[in-house]
Amino acid sequence: MRRRFYMGANLERAVAISDLRARMHRRLPNFVTEYIEGGAEEELTLRENREIFSRILFRPNTLINAAGVDASTKLFGRPLRLPVVIAPTGSNGLYWHEGDQCLARAAAAFGIPFTQSTVSNARLEDVAALPGVRHWMQLYVFRARAFMEELVARADAAGSEALVVTVDAAAFGNREWDRRNYGRDMDPTLANKLDVLRRPHWMANVLARGLPTFANVADKIPPAERTYKRTASWTREQMDLAFDWSDIALLRRIWPRRLIIKGLVTADDAARAADAGADGVVLSNHGGRQLDGMVSGVATLPEVRRRVGDDFTILVDGGFRRGTDIVKALALGADAVMVGRATLYGLAAAGEAGVMRALAILEQEVLRTMALLGRLTVADLGLDCLAARSDPLDGLAVLPAERGVRSLARPSHGLAEQLAEQREGIGSI
Structure with a gap:
């Protein structure tokens, strides 16, 4: 019998992240799916993010009483139900109406932080004010430094727990398959426009309400030009090749709470981040969307841990689809992992309920893996x-x-x- 992923609406029948992904492919138009799934150029980095997990194997202990297995831990002194943080992703309103709010509410219900992107489709103040949310704010350092400082001040006033500074996007990645979906001025090709007509549920949920805007940067665009396409173009134009460690020093001076640097992979850079006053790093290659042929953060994780010691917080992202992936990263020295596409698949499949299902699947897999390994707590890994x-x-x-x-x-x-x-x-x- 031919194997098929489950693509229906009964979320309880989604037994793996791959089922939510299959439903996403069924529901979203091609150009939106490509934006989630694609990587840079030959997509070597994108593939390596998944393939490295297949090259790291488990050596379990048996005959261990695993009745009390517990995946909870602490991050920056605060409890986590699961060692996971939802990663910053842009354009979430394209996948589901008010996608950022859906992700944040699910994270709050699950007891983990939500990281909001600079180029999200919701105002940071609105998301930070949601009940129970542990709000982390991601920051792109644009050429307009005054705007950067304004965003930092807004995140401070909103009570964001952490500022996550992305440092691997000074130039915009060459995402060729994404670009092939558009003609001039980011206008979808005719084939992609026709494909939209095959997605009535997406049209009713997203398109009928109007394409979302990038709410945190919208006031930098003239009112008559505040379209999705124009604002997206503006953010790309603002990428700054002059961004360097002096900007990190500035952010450390003006940001009063946890400062996390995301997008480095070397031990030297991690040590320099610690010296610059950062509270933690995210080892990341931007989900394979920036520099093609780049090493995975998982591969450099042990070296980075050895260099910075046990008291410095290390997160890692890139290719996490299974609880086994999360457990491997924890065993290699991570304090927690960031998940991006895995929760976006849930969002695109069924909104907030889909995100909750994605997190529940990951939690079940982590607990099962730890039990089979004979490791009862995260500290045992x-x-x-x-x-x-x-x-x-x-x-x-x-x-x-x-x-x-x-x-x-x-x-x-x-x-x-x-x-x-x-x-x-x-x-x-």
Whole structure:
């Protein structure tokens, strides 16, 4: 019998993120689906973000009483039901009406933070004011520095818990498959316009209400030009190649709460971020949408952890679709992961209820994976429960640790060697 993903409306029958993704493909027009799914150029980075997980394997302990397995943890001193943060994504109103609010409400109900993008379709003040939301604000540093400072002041006044500064978008990525959907002035091609007619549910939910605008930057555009296309073009024009560490220093001076730098992957940059006063980093290649052929943040995670130590917060994103992916990242040294596409698939499939289903699926998978590994808490996860299929992390400086303990003391060599040493009882601490 031919295998098929479930694409129906009964969310309880969506047993994996891939089912929500399949429903999204059924519901959204092609040019909107491509915006979510696509990457830069040959999409090498996009594929690597998923493939690296297949090269990292588990080494479980058995006969462990796992009745009390618990995936909760703390991040910046506050409790998390699941070590997940919803990542910043733009144009969420294209997938579902008031998409940003749907994501934020689901995050609040689930007890995790929601990160709102500078180029979201809702005012940051409106989202931050939603009941129970842990609001993080993502910031692009545009050429108009006064506007940047204005956004920071607005996030401060709104009580945002953290400011997440994206540093890997000084130039806009070359997303060729996305560009092929448009003619002049970001106008969808005729084929894409005809495809919209095949999506009546999307038309009723989104198009009939008018295309969303980028509410946080709209007042920088003349009133007569505040269309979706013109505002999107303005944000691309504002990308600033002159953005550097001096801008991080400025943000640290004017932002009073948690400062997180997103979009770096090297240990040197992470250490410099810590020295600059950042409270944490997100190891990220922008979901494969910026520099093609780039390393995954997961691959550099052990090296970064060794360099910055245990007291500095590390998040990672890129390709997370399964609870097993999340557990692998935690075992490699992450404090939590950011998920973007996984929750967008839920949003595009069924709005807020779809986001809740996506988070529930991930939680169930994390708990199941931890139980099968014989690790009852997040603190129990360490390198000793992993093995490398073909040493994708070769040469990274990290020592095999006791369960839940990260080590900074030994010289570097490949992960496969380190795990092999541990199995043979060599180099124990």
